[in-house]
Amino acid sequence: DTAVSQTPKYLVTQMGNDKSIKCEQNLGHDTMYWYKQDSKKFLKIMFSYNNKELIINETVPNRFSPKSPDKAHLNLHINSLELGDSAVYFCASSFGTGGQPQHFGDGTRLSIL
Amino acid sequence: QKEVEQNSGPLSVPEGAIASLNCTYSDRGSQSFFWYRQYSGKSPELIMSIYSNGDKEDGRFTAQLNKASQYVSLLIRDSQPSDSATYLCAVNAGGTSYGKLTFGQGTILTVHP
Numbered sequence: 001d002t003a004v005s006q007t008p009k010y011l012v013t014q015m016g017n018d019k020s021i022k023c024e025q026n027l028g029h030d031t032m033y034w035y036k037q038d039s040k041k042f043l044k045i046m047f048s049y050n051n052k053e054l055i056i057n058e059t060v061p062n063r064f065s066p067k068s069p070d071k072a073h074l075n076l077h078i079n080s081l082e083l084g085d086s087a088v089y090f091c092a093s094s095f096g097t098g099g100q101p102q103h104f105g106d107g108t109r110l111s112i113l
Numbered sequence: 114q115k116e117v118e119q120n121s122g123p124l125s126v127p128e129g130a131i132a133s134l135n136c137t138y139s140d141r142g143s144q145s146f147f148w149y150r151q152y153s154g155k156s157p158e159l160i161m162s163i164y165s166n167g168d169k170e171d172g173r174f175t176a177q178l179n180k181a182s183q184y185v186s187l188l189i190r191d192s193q194p195s196d197s198a199t200y201l202c203a204v205n206a207g208g209t210s211y212g213k214l215t216f217g218q219g220t221i222l223t224v225h226p
Binding site: 031033040041042043044045048050055056090094096097098099100101102103104105106107 | 147155164210212213219
C-alpha cells in the first residue's frame with residue numbers, strides 16, 4: 001500500500017535514554033516533515049527535509065536530531081529523553097515546498113517514565 | 114494573537130444538520146489552506162485543500178476562503194455520526210516558509226443521532 005509509515009508505533013522508555021523513530025514514504029514525495037502533537041492535541045512542526053536537505057528547523061532542543069538518508073526516509077533521534085518529550089510524533093510528506101498537501105503517518109506515541 | 118485560530122468547541126450538531134467550522138489566520142501572505150480530520154488516537158487525514166478565494170466543494174464538504182478577511186471555513190452537510198472527530202485548520206504562508214504548516218488548536222465536532 002502507498003503510505004507514510006512510521007516505526008515504532010509505541011515507544012515507552014525511561015528518562016535519560018536515547019531513542020530513534022523511523023519514517024518511510026512510498027508516495028514519491030520529495031519533502032518530509034516531523035511534527036509533535038502534545039497532550040492538548042496541538043500539532044507543531046519540528047523539522048523538514050527536501051531532497052535530503054534540511055529546510056525547516058524550528059526552535060527545538062538540540063537533543064532532537066533529524067536525519068534523511070534519502071528523500072523517501074526521515075528519521076528522528078532523541079538524546080537524553082525528558083518527561084516533557086512525551087507526545088505523539090508524526091511524520092508527513094508532500095511534493096515540493098510550495099505548500100502542497102501533506103500526508104501524515106500513523107504517529108509514534110512516546111511515553112517517558 | 115495566535116497565528117491560526119479556530120472557533121472554540123466542542124461543537125455538537127444533530128445528525129443530518131450542517132456543521133460549520135471556522136478558522137482565522139494572522140499572516141496576510143498565506144497561500145495554502147487545508148482542513149484535516151483527526152479521529153481520537155489516529156493521524157490527521159486531509160479532507161480539503163483550498164488556494165483561492167471562494168468556495169470549493171467535495172461531496173458533503175465545502176471549504177470557503179476569504180483572503181481579505183483572513184478567514185477559512187469548512188461546512189459539512191448532512192452530518193453523520195462518523196463525522197465526529199477533531200477538525201484541524203492548517204495554513205501555509207508560502208514563500209520562504211518551505212511548506213511549513215501552522216495548525217489551529219482544533220475544533221471537536223460531535224454529531225449525535
